[in-house]
Amino acid sequence: MCFFISLFPATFWAILGYLVLFSSSRAEGSIKTFGQLLGVWALVISVFILLGGAYISTTGLCSMEMMSQCWNQ
Numbered sequence: 001m002c003f004f005i006s007l008f009p010a011t012f013w014a015i016l017g018y019l020v021l022f023s024s025s026r027a028e029g030s031i032k033t034f035g036q037l038l039g040v041w042a043l044v045i046s047v048f049i050l051l052g053g054a055y056i057s058t059t060g061l062c063s064m065e066m067m068s069q070c071w072n073q
Helices: 002-024 030-059 064-072
Strands: none
Touching: 002 030
């Protein structure tokens, strides 16, 4: 369940990274380099979110009690 919930922020970061990479391809100079680094960093964040969700799901750390406590706060 935690893996599927981690898909939402990972999708957000992947779309953000793609948009930054796309817009940086139209730029020139140091802005282009900075945009490419920023876009790749956003894609790396999305991969780490997915890996974290998969790790939590496979190790059994994600329980419905934990999820309900987070939602009730």
